[in-house]
Every structure is written in C-alpha cells, then in structure tokens.
Amino acid sequence: MLSDSTALRAPAAARPLGPVTRRTASLHPPRAWSPTTLALLAAAWLAAVANWPLWRAIAALPEMGGARGLLFGLAMCLIVAALTALPLLLFAWRPLLKPVVAIFLLVAAVAAHFMGSYGVLVDSSMLRNVMQTDVREAGALLSLPLLLNLLLVAGLPIVWLWRQPLRAVAGRRLALSNLAAGAAALGLALALTLLAFQSLSGTMRNHKSLRYLVNPLNSVYALGLLAREAQARPAGPPTPIGLDARALAMPTGARPPLVLLVVGETARADHFSLNGYPRPTNPELARFTDLVSFGRVQSCGTSTAASLPCMFSSLDRSAFLDRAQDSENLLDLLQRAGLAVLWLDNQSGCKGLCDRVPHASTSEPTPGRTSAPAALCRAGECLDEALLYDLDARLAALDPQRRARGTVLVLHQMGSHGPAYGERSPAASKPFQPECRSNVLQDCSNADLVNAFDNSIVYTDLVLGRAIAWLQGHAQSFDAALLYVSDHGESLGENGLYLHGMPYAIAPQAQKQVPMILWTSPAARASLALDGACVEHGRDAALSHDHLFHTVLGLARVRATEYRRELDALAACRGSGG
Structure with a gap:
C-alpha cells in the first residue's frame, strides 16, 4: 500500500514546477488600495x-x-x-x-x-x-x-x-x-x-x-x-415692477422717442480717445459735436454675468447684491409702459433679461428677409456691424401702436471680447499693427496685445458712428438718442493680469471703469428740454451702472414708482418739460 500510494503521488511530485510558478506569479493581482x-x-x-x-x-x-x-x-x-x-x-x-x-x-x-x-x-x-x-x-x-x-x-x-x-x-x-x-x-x-x-x-x-x-x-x-x-431666492417668475409705468405725454411738436441702447463688451474707458487716450481710437465719434463721453463710470461687476442683470435692475448695486428675490428689469418696465422693445444680441445671450420681450440674434434673419451677409458672419459668429443690418425691417416689425409711444432698441455687442481680440475687428478697421492674433496672450508682446484690443475699440467706434447715422435717418419719425455703455472692462497684462472677472473688491480699475457715451438729436434735446452745455459740463461726474435704469427711463420719457431722479444722469440738465 505504501508503494502504491507513493506511486500515485510520484507523477505530481515529478511534474515540472518552473513554468507554472512563473505563470502563477504573473497572475498575482496588483496591490489593492484602500x-x-x-x-x-x-x-x-x-x-x-x-x-x-x-x-x-x-x-x-x-x-x-x-x-x-x-x-x-x-x-x-x-x-x-x-x-x-x-x-x-x-x-x-x-x-x-x-x-x-x-x-x-x-x-x-x-x-x-x-x-x-x-x-x-x-x-x-x-x-x-x-x-x-x-x-x-x-x-x-x-x-x-x-x-x-x-x-x-x-x-x-x-x-x-x-x-x-x-x-x-x-x-x-x-x-x-x-x-x-x-x-x-x-x-x-x-x-x-x-x-x-x-x-x-x-x-x-x-x-x-x-x-x-x-x-x-x-x-x-x-x-x-x-x-x-x-x-x-424663491422659485418662480420674477417680481413685477413698474405696475404704474406710463409714457409721458409728448410735448407739442415732439415725435415718439427712439432710444438706441448699445451694451458694449469688455471696453475700457481709458482706451477711448474721447476720454483722453492718446491714440485715435474714436475717429468716427469725434466728428459728432452733439455727443458727450462720460469718463468716470463704474461697472456693477467685472463680468457679463454679474454686470448685465445688475445694470438693468431698478436696484443700485448694493441692494441688487443683497436682494432676497429676483425682480423684473428695465425692459419689462418699458414694455409695461406701452413702448416697443427689442433686444438684438451679437453675444452669448441676454442672461435672462430679454426673456419676456421681443428678442433676436444677429445669426437669425429678420422674419421674411435674409440673414446678414457672409462678409459679416462666418462660422456662427458675426461682426458687430451685423447688429445694424436690416435694422429698419426689425424696427418696422414691432407693434406700430407701441412705436407710436416710443421705442427702445438694445444692441448687445461682441465688442472687445477676449482673448481673441484680433477676431473682433475686420481687416479694414485695424490701424494699429502688428496685432496679437493668438488667444494665448502670453505669446504676444504687450504692444501687439494692446494693438489688437485698440483695433476692437476702433471698430466699436465705427459701429457706433454708423448707428448714429442710422438714427439721423429716422429724424422725421422719431426723437432719437443713442446711449452706449460697456458691461465691464479688461486687464491687458498690467501686474500680470489678463481678461476680466476678478473679485470686485480687489479688481483693478481697468476691469471696473467703463465708457459711457450719449448722443441726442436736436429734436430729442428740444423735446426733453435738455441743456447740452449742462450735459457737457457733467462729463466728469462720478457715475455708475446704477444710473443706467433711470437715465434710460428719462430718455424714453417713461415714469414709474421705481424711477429715481437723483440717479438719472441727465435729470439736472433737463427743463421742467423733460
């Protein structure tokens, strides 16, 4: 029996172990981590x-x-x-x-x-x-x-x-x-x-x-x-404002107001030659003698998402940041007062501001008409001149009864949005060369970066000049005004900072000081009883986005409980009729 048992075990003991041992070792799982x-x-x-x-x-x-x-x-x-x-x-x-x-x-x-x-x-x-x-x-x-x-x-x-x-x-x-x-x-x-x-x-x-x-x-x-x-903040629709909003009776001989509110993007006040910048970045606007550039305007935030809702709110910045619930905005109030309102966007949207009023994008054609030409729009992105393309048709498509009381058109620019500043202006509007063409800003010299940014300001100047010319073409039908203000500024490498969006408390002035420009037609100045010399004298007044809501109501001749005369940048320069 012993020999039989040994015989039975012998093959197993004699089996070669080398390959099996190596194969077994290779199958050991790696270390499992806690x-x-x-x-x-x-x-x-x-x-x-x-x-x-x-x-x-x-x-x-x-x-x-x-x-x-x-x-x-x-x-x-x-x-x-x-x-x-x-x-x-x-x-x-x-x-x-x-x-x-x-x-x-x-x-x-x-x-x-x-x-x-x-x-x-x-x-x-x-x-x-x-x-x-x-x-x-x-x-x-x-x-x-x-x-x-x-x-x-x-x-x-x-x-x-x-x-x-x-x-x-x-x-x-x-x-x-x-x-x-x-x-x-x-x-x-x-x-x-x-x-x-x-x-x-x-x-x-x-x-x-x-x-x-x-x-x-x-x-x-x-x-x-x-x-x-x-x-x-409670869910649901925003709290209504302007429940008593009304359009003021027009003075004898006056026409309905037409206010073109141009919301700039990433523009710096200190890069506008109208504000003393040594480079000629505003050759078009400089031709208008009835135009005022306000040089000391502070933004509500340092990004579009922060500034846009704040600047269109009836609340000042402090109250807006501390608000317990969301409220309707300037556009809602104007529409409730019976005016025609249109938001036209050439950017990433209106951040909810235009949801309850007529709105459109430059990438969308006017109903029944063609879209902007390929020279203005490519790959889903349009130059800011597209905001003016077919604007007559967009105006005519608004409710005529509302237009008879007044119209506010909001043009939301692409402006100087970075980091691809070179993409914000066409070849014909690039006087400063060479310019940075990279979105990796550190790859460019500061001089080339500033050239690209300033070229975008020159193009904004061209668009604003043509917008004023368009308003002048409607002088027989409307008392026209243009108000331009940027949402925030931009850092261009100062102290190693680029772009925008710094926390407001520590953000540099480059990101918070924005340009604001006002043009009014002679008829609008007359109907508003606006003293041009007074407005010019106030060009260096300390203003902010807090003033936008109330200044637009003043220009559009609309009143409501929310209107605050002390925050209307033009109130002190208007006669009793304005």
Whole structure:
C-alpha cells in the first residue's frame, strides 16, 4: 500500500514546477488600495501640483525670500492638502471615489491654467460667468497650454487612478477609517494654522488674492455660494415692477422717442480717445459735436454675468447684491409702459433679461428677409456691424401702436471680447499693427496685445458712428438718442493680469471703469428740454451702472414708482418739460 500510494503521488511530485510558478506569479493581482489612502494621495497631488499658480504667487512675494518663505510655503501646502482631503474623504467609497477625484482633477487643471496664465481668480461671480458661457466663447479659450495643463495635472493621474484596484473594505470599517483620516487632516490644518498664524494672517490680509488661488477649494466654495444663492431666492417668475409705468405725454411738436441702447463688451474707458487716450481710437465719434463721453463710470461687476442683470435692475448695486428675490428689469418696465422693445444680441445671450420681450440674434434673419451677409458672419459668429443690418425691417416689425409711444432698441455687442481680440475687428478697421492674433496672450508682446484690443475699440467706434447715422435717418419719425455703455472692462497684462472677472473688491480699475457715451438729436434735446452745455459740463461726474435704469427711463420719457431722479444722469440738465 505504501508503494502504491507513493506511486500515485510520484507523477505530481515529478511534474515540472518552473513554468507554472512563473505563470502563477504573473497572475498575482496588483496591490489593492484602500479608498481612504487613495483619497489622501489625491489630496496631496492636488495641493502640490494643481496649485502651481498659488506657489508661484507666494514665491514672488518680496517677504517670502529665504528659509522663511520655504517654511511658509511648506506649511501652506500641508494645510491645503489637509483641507482638500476633507471633501474627498466624504466620497472615499468604492463606487464614488474614482469619478469624484477625476472631477476634482479636471476642475483643478482648468482653473490652474486660467489662474496661472491670465491672472484670473475664481469666485462665485466668475463661476456664474463660466456657467453662462456658450460653446462659441469657450472655443476661443482653447489653446495648447490648456491641453498640456489638462494632460499633466489631470490626465496622467486620472489614467493612473483608473488602473488602481480598490480594496473591498467593510462599510463600518471604511467609515471609521475615513472619519479618522478626516479628523487627522483637520487637526493638522488647525495645528499648522495656529503655529503659522501670525505669518499666515498677515500674508492673507496684505495679499487678498491668494485666498482665491487655493485650488480646487476655491471652485468648491464658489459653487456652494451659488447653490446657497439659488435656494435663498424663491422659485418662480420674477417680481413685477413698474405696475404704474406710463409714457409721458409728448410735448407739442415732439415725435415718439427712439432710444438706441448699445451694451458694449469688455471696453475700457481709458482706451477711448474721447476720454483722453492718446491714440485715435474714436475717429468716427469725434466728428459728432452733439455727443458727450462720460469718463468716470463704474461697472456693477467685472463680468457679463454679474454686470448685465445688475445694470438693468431698478436696484443700485448694493441692494441688487443683497436682494432676497429676483425682480423684473428695465425692459419689462418699458414694455409695461406701452413702448416697443427689442433686444438684438451679437453675444452669448441676454442672461435672462430679454426673456419676456421681443428678442433676436444677429445669426437669425429678420422674419421674411435674409440673414446678414457672409462678409459679416462666418462660422456662427458675426461682426458687430451685423447688429445694424436690416435694422429698419426689425424696427418696422414691432407693434406700430407701441412705436407710436416710443421705442427702445438694445444692441448687445461682441465688442472687445477676449482673448481673441484680433477676431473682433475686420481687416479694414485695424490701424494699429502688428496685432496679437493668438488667444494665448502670453505669446504676444504687450504692444501687439494692446494693438489688437485698440483695433476692437476702433471698430466699436465705427459701429457706433454708423448707428448714429442710422438714427439721423429716422429724424422725421422719431426723437432719437443713442446711449452706449460697456458691461465691464479688461486687464491687458498690467501686474500680470489678463481678461476680466476678478473679485470686485480687489479688481483693478481697468476691469471696473467703463465708457459711457450719449448722443441726442436736436429734436430729442428740444423735446426733453435738455441743456447740452449742462450735459457737457457733467462729463466728469462720478457715475455708475446704477444710473443706467433711470437715465434710460428719462430718455424714453417713461415714469414709474421705481424711477429715481437723483440717479438719472441727465435729470439736472433737463427743463421742467423733460
């Protein structure tokens, strides 16, 4: 029996083991990670790599030289890593961790590119602007540096992350692990903050922009603020305004008012030669002697999404930001007063302002007529002259009974929208050469960048000149006026800042001081009893977007409870009949 048993076991013992051993070794699974560990690793990567704009900004501070700066930077990095770990640990579960980390990495990579390349800071206003950006605007921001940043900061770690197996951990045990790691991270952040409090508080107080560079926690915080704002205001239609709105009786011999309100985009007041800029950026408007340029006008925000709703509101900036619910706007009130209203857009939309009034886009033809010619529109984007194309037909299509009381046409420009400033003007309107033709602004010299921007101002000047000429052609039917005002300004590399959207409290004047221009026909001045010399004398008065709502009501000869004479920029220059 022993020999039989040995005989039965012998083949197995004699079987060659080398190949099987190698094959078995090759089938060993890679190391499985605890979700808690991977969340902490992701937080460390985000803090160290995705925050390169923050570390660059800290390194550039004059007080951060030597060992002190190194220790401060190390403490900041550990604090950022610890705080970043806290939200990631909430999602450190097998089904959730990888998608959530991937989202964090992508958001951080995009934010890092724009913060590092353009000096953009992320707050709730900037995030709101991003959410309202259309495909056309987003396409203009695509660049090789953005793609490289996405690849290095987000792409490679996402590929590595997706290849890592996650260990199956019992739910209670994993919850305790995540809780312990979160408590440790919070304790580390608090301990380091206390140890470095004097240096940390002083640096953050003197350099407020640093807090907006903490990536991606700045985006998470901004998103939370937006969500809170959305929930704080009641759902449903906006609160009606102008319930007693009425058109004033026209003086004897007067015609219905026709107000052309041109909303500029990204124009800087200090780049208008009408305001003293040494370059001839306003050759067309300079020909009109009955025109006034107001040189000290402050915007309501530093982005279109922030400024447009605010400047058309009946509330001043402070009250608008603190409002408990949304209300109707200037266009609603004008329409309720019986006037004809039309919003014509050559941008990414009216941000909800024109939803309840007639509106159209330059990419849409006038009903029954042709669209703008190919020379003005290509690839879904139009030059601003398209706003004037077929404007007679658009005016004629409005309700004639309303036109008899008055008309307000709003033209929303593409203006000087960046970063592709060179695309905002045609070849015939580029007097300043060479100009920057890249959307990677750092690839251009500052002189070429300013040339491209100034060419866009020259083109806006041409469009406004032709708009006034169009109004003059309707002098027999209307008392005409043009009011132009930009939504916000733009940074052109000053102090390393580009584009716009900085938090308002720390934004430079370049992003907040905007041009405002008024032209009135002789008949309009007469019917409004407007003293031209008085208006000219007030060109240097301190004005803001707060004045727009009330000034337009004054020009359109409309009154309502919401009208405030002290915020009508022309009220002091009108006689009793105006």
